[in-house]
Amino acid sequence: MILNGGDQPNVVPSEGAVWYFFREIDYPHIKELYALGNTMAEAAATMTGTTVDHRLVGSAWPFFFNKVIAEVQQKNIEAVGVPKWSEADQTLARALQKEIGAKVEGLKEKVEPLEEPSKEVTGGVSDDVGDISWNLPTVYMFYPANIPNLPGHSWPNAVAMATPIAHKGSTAGAKVQAMTALDFLLRPELVQQAWDYFRNVQTKDVHYESFLGPDDRPAIEMNKEKMEKFVPDLKKYYYDPSRYKTYLEQMGIRYPTVKSATP
Amino acid sequence: MKKLLVLTGFFLCGAAPRGLPAQQPAQLDAFKKEAAAEVDKLQAFTQQIVDEIFSFSELGFQEFETSRYLTGLLEKNGFRVERGVAGIPTAWVATSGSGKPVIAFITDIDCIPRASQKPGVAYHDPIVEGAPGHGEGHNSGMAVNLTAALVLKRSMEEHHLAGTLKIFPGVAEELLGTKAFYVRAGLFKDVDLVLGVHVSDRFATSYATGKGNGSGLVSVQYFFHGRAAHCGVRAVGRAQCAGRRGTDGHRLGLSAGASAAAAALTSRDPQRRRPA
Numbered sequence: 001m002i003l004n005g006g007d008q009p010n011v012v013p014s015e016g017a018v019w020y021f022f023r024e025i026d027y028p029h030i031k032e033l034y035a036l037g038n039t040m041a042e043a044a045a046t047m048t049g050t051t052v053d054h055r056l057v058g059s060a061w062p063f064f065f066n067k068v069i070a071e072v073q074q075k076n077i078e079a080v081g082v083p084k085w086s087e088a089d090q091t092l093a094r095a096l097q098k099e100i101g102a103k104v105e106g107l108k109e110k111v112e113p114l115e116e117p118s119k120e121v122t123g124g125v126s127d128d129v130g131d132i133s134w135n136l137p138t139v140y141m142f143y144p145a146n147i148p149n150l151p152g153h154s155w156p157n158a159v160a161m162a163t164p165i166a167h168k169g170s171t172a173g174a175k176v177q178a179m180t181a182l183d184f185l186l187r188p189e190l191v192q193q194a195w196d197y198f199r200n201v202q203t204k205d206v207h208y209e210s211f212l213g214p215d216d217r218p219a220i221e222m223n224k225e226k227m228e229k230f231v232p233d234l235k236k237y238y239y240d241p242s243r244y245k246t247y248l249e250q251m252g253i254r255y256p257t258v259k260s261a262t263p
Numbered sequence: 264m265k266k267l268l269v270l271t272g273f274f275l276c277g278a279a280p281r282g283l284p285a286q287q288p289a290q291l292d293a294f295k296k297e298a299a300a301e302v303d304k305l306q307a308f309t310q311q312i313v314d315e316i317f318s319f320s321e322l323g324f325q326e327f328e329t330s331r332y333l334t335g336l337l338e339k340n341g342f343r344v345e346r347g348v349a350g351i352p353t354a355w356v357a358t359s360g361s362g363k364p365v366i367a368f369i370t371d372i373d374c375i376p377r378a379s380q381k382p383g384v385a386y387h388d389p390i391v392e393g394a395p396g397h398g399e400g401h402n403s404g405m406a407v408n409l410t411a412a413l414v415l416k417r418s419m420e421e422h423h424l425a426g427t428l429k430i431f432p433g434v435a436e437e438l439l440g441t442k443a444f445y446v447r448a449g450l451f452k453d454v455d456l457v458l459g460v461h462v463s464d465r466f467a468t469s470y471a472t473g474k475g476n477g478s479g480l481v482s483v484q485y486f487f488h489g490r491a492a493h494c495g496v497r498a499v500g501r502a503q504c505a506g507r508r509g510t511d512g513h514r515l516g517l518s519a520g521a522s523a524a525a526a527a528l529t530s531r532d533p534q535r536r537r538p539a
Binding site: 003011012013014015016017018019020021022023024025026027030033034037038041044045048049050051052053054055056057058059060061062063064065066067069070071073074076077079080081082092095096098099107108111112114115117118119120121122123124125126127128129130131132133135136137138139140141142143144145146147148149150152153154155156157158159160161162163166167169170171172173174175177178179180181182183184185186187188191194195202210211212217218219220221222223224226227230233234237238239241246247248251253254255256257258259 | 287288290291294295298299301302303305306309310311312313314315317318319320321322323324325328349350351352363364366368369375376377378379380381382383384385386387389390391393394395396397398399400402403406407408410411414415418419424425426428433435436437438439440441442443444445446447451454455456457458459460461462463464465466467468469470471472473474475476477478479480481482483484485486487488489490491492
């Protein structure tokens with residue numbers, strides 16, 4: 001991504017900046033890409049008679065979750081089950097899927113079986129919970145509060161997120177979260193088993209080293225300007241639960257609002 | 264503390280038949296049923312958190328309203344809150360209870376640029392044009408964790424269960440910006456396990472690498488410094504490309520720093536980039 005590419009074509013700028021993600025499936029390869037990127041930047045600076053410095057603004061180990069916790073959690077997911085979706089929920093889901101050209105299949109009605117790890121890691125999403133997961137037994141529970149087949153990281157993924165779909169999904173998630181914590185509070189041997197897996201399986205051959213250098217600091221100034229630009233407008237729409245039962249009610253949105261009747 | 268925990272476990276197992284290993288304390292199922300029923304009673308509380316954070320729509324590192332709101336709720340409900348942890352103004356830790364085990368809940372709270380959208384509307388209709396929005400659903404995770412934490416806190420107090428609950432926000436997850444710093448600051452040193460939650464369209468959990476569809480990364484910004492000039496006077500950098508073959512057989516490419524210099528000195532060369 002070009003962070004700073006100048007102002008106009010006939011003015012060669014004195015400053016320029018680019019932003020890269022160096023993504024790979026394990027720590028050594030990520031480090032290798034990072035080093036390669038630094039070498040290229042230095043070489044480019046030499047070639048063009050400029051100087052260069054860089055800043056690490058984010059990092060993530062590939063995540064690795066704990067089998068003992070996941071197995072306990074799976075039982076609770078199965079006990080709680082997927083929320084009962086209303087016809088309105090399904091109508092919204094199908095209409096959105098249709099609108100964006102995704103497979104029209106509404107909301108999921110069954111829980112997933114415990115995911116077995118595949119033998120081959122093919123690469124995909126990153127989450128900085130990865131760093132935590134290599135320091136102590138960790139899991140991520142996925143709770144059903146959104147619509148399937150959406151592109152991710154964009155407006156369609158926001159559509160359901162202040163509707164009964166998100167509300168019911170969050171309630172279901174909270175049940176599993178509380179139940180799983182109770183399992184570990186009342187069965188201390190499970191805590192021990194989780195650590196046994198962490199020590200003897202997960203970290204048997206892989207040891208955590210942070211991507212952070214001693215001088216790296218959190219990039220806390222990021223998004224400041226972007227956010228300040230919109231806060232005055234967004235403030236007008238902050239939810240006031242003392243006046244409205246739901247945000248949909250406050251916004252005067254009929255649920256669901258769809259372009260035309262969907263089958 | 265360990266002793267206390269064992270004793271508690273023993274006490275709870277008192278009703279189990281003699282001679283059997285302490286696999287399943289008799290009260291466990293009852294406590295879980297009770298917790299689920301209590302979560303149901305908090306549906307309005309859960310809904311309000313979902314809706315409130317949705318309306319704040321704050322980007323990574325700027326989750327000020329969100330964090331103020333959540334820490335306020337937690338303090339009101341008897342949690343101890345430490346703010347500004349790991350040198351991050353919008354990060355915090357909320358704690359309740361004491362002793363082992365220490366169970367941490369974590370979930371992200373930041374949103375996505377340009378994803379503003381009216382909820383419940385099945386076509387693009389932003390609340391504020393061009394504004395950030397919860398286009399990944401990170402507004403719901405804290406509703407899950409706070410609801411569960413409140414119920415657990417009551418349950419632990421009522422049933423005299425030893426243990427500590429900690430709640431962490433995933434600040435700036437969309438930038439992969441904080442959790443390595445949390446680790447470096449030692450925030451998980453005394454924690455026994457982490458139960459993280461993330462919004463999805465599925466109800467699922469996994470272990471190890473899951474379906475093998477994860478990756479890691481470093482996110483790096485390069486800043487080039489030179490002299491300003493009239494176009495055509497200075498030499499123009501050229502975009503070049505380099506790539507390497509990943510262990511998985513996928514070609515993981517990165518465009519070279521030369522294109523960075525091109526960006527530094529001219530903005531004319533299109534950056535050739537391959538998605539990793």
